[in-house]
Amino acid sequence: MMGGDYAPAEAVKGIKSLEAEGHQGLHLLLLGNEVEVSPLVKEAEINESLYTIVHCPEVIGYHDHPVKALKEKLHSSIAVGFGLLARQKADAFISAGNTGAMLVGSMFSLKQIEGLLRPTIATLIPRENNKAGLLLDVGINSDCKPEQLNQFAAIGAAYAGIILGVNDPKVGLLNIGEEEGKGNILAQNTFPLLKENPNIHFIGNVEGRDILEDKADVIVCDGFTGNVLLKLLESVYPITKRQGIEHPYFDRFHFEQYGGTPVLGVEKPVIIGHGVSGSEAFKNMILLAEKMIVTDFIGQLKARL
Amino acid sequence: MMGGDYAPAEAVKGIKSLEAEGHQGLHLLLLGNEVEVSPLVKEAEINESLYTIVHCPEVIGYHDHPVKALKEKLHSSIAVGFGLLARQKADAFISAGNTGAMLVGSMFSLKQIEGLLRPTIATLIPRENNKAGLLLDVGINSDCKPEQLNQFAAIGAAYAGIILGVNDPKVGLLNIGEEEGKGNILAQNTFPLLKENPNIHFIGNVEGRDILEDKADVIVCDGFTGNVLLKLLESVYPITKRQGIEHPYFDRFHFEQYGGTPVLGVEKPVIIGHGVSGSEAFKNMILLAEKMIVTDFIGQLKARL
Numbered sequence: 001m002m003g004g005d006y007a008p009a010e011a012v013k014g015i016k017s018l019e020a021e022g023h024q025g026l027h028l029l030l031l032g033n034e035v036e037v038s039p040l041v042k043e044a045e046i047n048e049s050l051y052t053i054v055h056c057p058e059v060i061g062y063h064d065h066p067v068k069a070l071k072e073k074l075h076s077s078i079a080v081g082f083g084l085l086a087r088q089k090a091d092a093f094i095s096a097g098n099t100g101a102m103l104v105g106s107m108f109s110l111k112q113i114e115g116l117l118r119p120t121i122a123t124l125i126p127r128e129n130n131k132a133g134l135l136l137d138v139g140i141n142s143d144c145k146p147e148q149l150n151q152f153a154a155i156g157a158a159y160a161g162i163i164l165g166v167n168d169p170k171v172g173l174l175n176i177g178e179e180e181g182k183g184n185i186l187a188q189n190t191f192p193l194l195k196e197n198p199n200i201h202f203i204g205n206v207e208g209r210d211i212l213e214d215k216a217d218v219i220v221c222d223g224f225t226g227n228v229l230l231k232l233l234e235s236v237y238p239i240t241k242r243q244g245i246e247h248p249y250f251d252r253f254h255f256e257q258y259g260g261t262p263v264l265g266v267e268k269p270v271i272i273g274h275g276v277s278g279s280e281a282f283k284n285m286i287l288l289a290e291k292m293i294v295t296d297f298i299g300q301l302k303a304r305l
Numbered sequence: 306m307m308g309g310d311y312a313p314a315e316a317v318k319g320i321k322s323l324e325a326e327g328h329q330g331l332h333l334l335l336l337g338n339e340v341e342v343s344p345l346v347k348e349a350e351i352n353e354s355l356y357t358i359v360h361c362p363e364v365i366g367y368h369d370h371p372v373k374a375l376k377e378k379l380h381s382s383i384a385v386g387f388g389l390l391a392r393q394k395a396d397a398f399i400s401a402g403n404t405g406a407m408l409v410g411s412m413f414s415l416k417q418i419e420g421l422l423r424p425t426i427a428t429l430i431p432r433e434n435n436k437a438g439l440l441l442d443v444g445i446n447s448d449c450k451p452e453q454l455n456q457f458a459a460i461g462a463a464y465a466g467i468i469l470g471v472n473d474p475k476v477g478l479l480n481i482g483e484e485e486g487k488g489n490i491l492a493q494n495t496f497p498l499l500k501e502n503p504n505i506h507f508i509g510n511v512e513g514r515d516i517l518e519d520k521a522d523v524i525v526c527d528g529f530t531g532n533v534l535l536k537l538l539e540s541v542y543p544i545t546k547r548q549g550i551e552h553p554y555f556d557r558f559h560f561e562q563y564g565g566t567p568v569l570g571v572e573k574p575v576i577i578g579h580g581v582s583g584s585e586a587f588k589n590m591i592l593l594a595e596k597m598i599v600t601d602f603i604g605q606l607k608a609r610l
Contacts, residue, residue, distance in 0.1 A: 128544060139481055142489035176444055176532040184447035184529040208536025212544060224489040225530050227481040231513030232534065239433060239517060239554070249548045 001032025002059050002077050003097025004277045008032050011096075012040045014282025019046055026290055029090055031056045031077035056080045062275065066100030070108075078102060082109035085268045092289035094260065096273030096282070103140055103263065103272070110266040113302055117148050119265030120155060120223075121272070123230050126252035129214045134160050134169075136220060136264070139227035146190040149173070149220050150197055151305065155264045156218035157200045158301045163291055164217075172206030172216030174225060180204070186222060194220070199304045259284030262292065264301075269293060306337025307364050307382050308402025309582045313337050316401075317345040319587025324351055331595055334395055336361045336382035361385045367580065371405030375413075383407060387414035390573045397594035399565065401578030401587070408445060408568065408577070415571040418607055422453050424570030425460060425528075426577070428535050431557035434519045439465050439474075441525060441569070444532035449491060454478070454525050455498040456610065460569045461523035462505045463606045468596055469522075477511030477521030479530060485509070491527060499525070504609045564589030567597065569606075574598060 001008040015028060027050065030037055034055040041051065058076040060069040070079055078097055082105040084090040095102055103121075112119060122136035136156050141148060153171050160169035173194055175183040180191050182205060194202045206216045211229065221229075237253040240246075259281050260273040269292035271285045292298070306313040320333060332355065335342055339360040346356065363381040365374040375384055383402055387410040389395040400407055408426075417424060427441035441461050446453060458476050465474035478499055480488040485496050487510060499507045511521045516534065526534075542558040545551075564586050565578040574597035576590045597603070 128547070142481060142492075174533060176447060176529055176536075184527070187447075187529070208533040208538075209540040211533075211537050212540055221533075222489070224481055224492070225533055228479060228513040228516075228526075228530055228534070229537065231481075232516050232537070233513075235514040235517055242433070243552065243554045245550065245552050245554070247548065247550050249544070249550070 001030050001037045002056070003095040003275075004273060004282075005275050006278060007096065008037050008040060010277060010279045011282045012037070012044050012046070013279035014286065015041070015051070016044045016046055017279060018283050018286060019050060023287075026286065027051070028286070029054050029084065031080050031084075033057060033059075054080060054084075060098045060101050062098055064098060064101070066098060066104040069098065070101055070104055078105055081105070085110060085270070090268075091293045092269035092271070094271045094273065094282075094285045094289055096260070096275060096277040096285075099272055099275075102270065106263040106266050106270045110268055110270070113265050113267065113298065113305060115305055116265045117145070117151060119263055120152050121261050121263055122156060122159060123226075123233075123255070123261060124258045125211060125219070125233065126249075127212055127214060128249070130252075131166075131214075131217075132164065132258075133211070133216065134164065134218045135174075135211070135226055135229065136218070137223035137226050138230045138261070139223045141223040142227070143224070144186060144222040146186060146193050149186070149190040149222070150193040151265075153194055153197060153202070153218065153220045154199045154304055155301060156220060158297070158304050159262070159264060160217050162295050162297050162300055163288070166217045168201050169217035170203045170215070171200045171218045171220065172203050172210065174211075174219050174221035175205035175207060178205050178207065190220075256281050257284075259288055262288065267298065269298065306335050306342045307361070308400040309578060309587075310580050311583060312401065313342050313345060315582060315584045316587045317342070317349050317351070318584035319591065320346070320356070321349045321351055322584060323588050323591060324355060328592075331591065332356070333591070334359050334389065336385050336389075338362055338364075359385060359389075365403045365406050367403055369403060369406065371403060371409040374403065375406055375409055383410055386410070390415060390575070395573075396598045397574035397576070399576045399578065399587075399590045399594055401565070401580060401582040401590075404577055404580075407575065411568040411571050411575045415573055415575070418570050418572065418603065418610060420610055421570045422450070422456060424568055425457050426566050426568055427461060427464060428531075428560070428566060429563045430516060430524070430538065431554075432517055432519060433554070435557075436471075436519075436522075437469065437563075438516070438521065439469065439523045440479075440516070440531055440534065441523070442528035442531050443535045443566075444528045446528040447532070448529070449527040451491060451495040451498050454491070454495045454527070455502055456570075458499055458502060458507070458523065458525045459504045459609055460606060461525060463602070463609050464567070464569060465522050467600050467602050467605055468593070471522045473506050474522035475508045475520070476505045476523045476525065477508050477515065479516075479524050479526035480510035480512065483510050483512065495525075561586050562589075564593055567593065572603065574603065
């Protein structure tokens with residue numbers, strides 16, 4: 001409840017709008033400072049059966065060092081959240097707080113899926129066909145091995161299929177040429193692995209010009225390239241606003257609307273929100289967490305890896 | 306004259322508009338099929354003192370294999386052009402033809418600047434402040450060493466200063482975090498070299514969100530990341546056209562208008578044009594080549610490396 005620039009008010013609004021839409025079957029553990037959170041949820045008249053406030057008096061700020069903060073601030077909502085997940089007291093964890101702490105918590109408090117080399121994070125990409133594409137890794141694996149990219153491809157295909165509802169998602173390898181054999185050493189060595197991976201529908205190399213197009217539903221790359229691309233694409237919406245450009249196409253570059261970024265490859269759903277998350281983003285993150293639970297996304301992912 | 310989708314007509318138009326603007330002091334060697342080129346330049350009434358047609362009966366097509374074509378089609382305009390450069394019969398070479406053949410010719414027909422590890426290619430980036438930034442490498446060095454990126458930084462700073470007229474150009478390292486020590490192994494190891502390079506004004510790491518901003522005048526990255534970014538940015542203008550968005554900011558993403566891409570680090574100016582180059586692009590490429598000659602860009606670059 002304490003994560004994000006507009007915490008905890010926007011989180012409460014998100015929960016309220018979920019309730020107002022008649023959404024049922026969830027129980028929310030609201031981790032935060034009870035003194036701040038309690039009056040807000042009461043004021044919003046959220047049904048008490050929907051939530052339990054878990055008092056977390058400490059806060060990990062945006063400038064706190066992730067590893068240090070997680071060790072020292074044991075009563076922060078992020079530390080408590082990962083503790084609940086690890087002890088099976090929660091099924092998923094959402095926060096718009098310190099991204100580094102969320103990543104460190106995911107990697108060190110939770111088990112990785114067996115056989116996985118490294119967890120990954122993905123982003124949705126607005127495409128011209130009005131459907132969202134998936135790009136991964138977007139930043140936690142800045143140097144990758146071909147075997148990692150091959151696993152990211154399987155993770156991305158599972159996510160696109162199960163969570164985004166894409167039938168037989170097309171997987172492309174981000175590269176700087178169309179033909180097999182093109183690219184840097186990583187891409188050259190990843191291509192044959194993807195070609196032989198029975199769990200994905202590999203369509204070959206895709207280039208920078210294909211990212212916003214309909215060519216691939218899932219695009220795999222190293223986390224350095226992916227993070228540069230993500231941050232470039234995130235900069236487009238603010239630019240259009242400053243330039244006075246209003247257009248539905250560019251509205252879809254408003255990345256905050258997508259809710260959050262799931263950490264993929266750990267034993268429980270973890271969703272990291274943008275610092276500027278508003279009520280809509282919080283609502284979408286809760287719905288995404290629920291979908292990952294009810295579809296048993298992680299169980300299905302294990303079966304595919 | 307035979308390179309590009311609208312060859313040779315648009316090249317002739319570009320030369321004509323240069324002449325019409327009263328531009329003087331150039332002599333153009335027009336490499337192409339005399340039967341096609343001659344009537345066009347005559348029809349355009351271009352002053353005969355401005356040009357010499359060099360008959361090149363063969364053409365390297367877009368689908369020709371660069372190395373093979375350059376070896377076999379000795380009478381193509383690309384092969385003849387590099388021959389003239391190498392024998393000091395021309396001071397610069399421009400073509401909108403087969404990019405691969407232009408790159409292979411640059412690397413194997415011309416000497417590299419002494420001490421340079423690898424030549425590079427750069428692209429202009431449209432920025433919000435209406436000035437163009439420079440991004441390099443954008444595709445001929447897909448796997449890089451820190452020492453190469455350090456040289457690209459010096460090359461980019463020289464180009465921004467001498468050719469683009471930027472005073473004390475700010476050089477940034479493309480990375481996925483702001484602080485020193487962030488990033489992939491390449492970026493981590495490049496940072497200290499840039500910090501100690503006396504020939505550049507290094508401002509530190511820049512991220513994806515800074516590419517379209519005014520943070521750095523020159524952004525250095527490996528050719529894999531750079532090529533993905535270039536092709537993504539090139540895809541923006543066609544998307545805005547399809548979406549019916551008309552705006553001066555996005556008009557600046559019309560990369561063809563920039564003329565061409567110089568190959569930097571070889572002993573003579575070589576400029577590679579887009580396949581879709583129109584007369585404006587041809588004119589701009591000629592002006593760029595002239596500027597590189599009259600400023601002794603290559604001499605100055607040698608002094609800095």
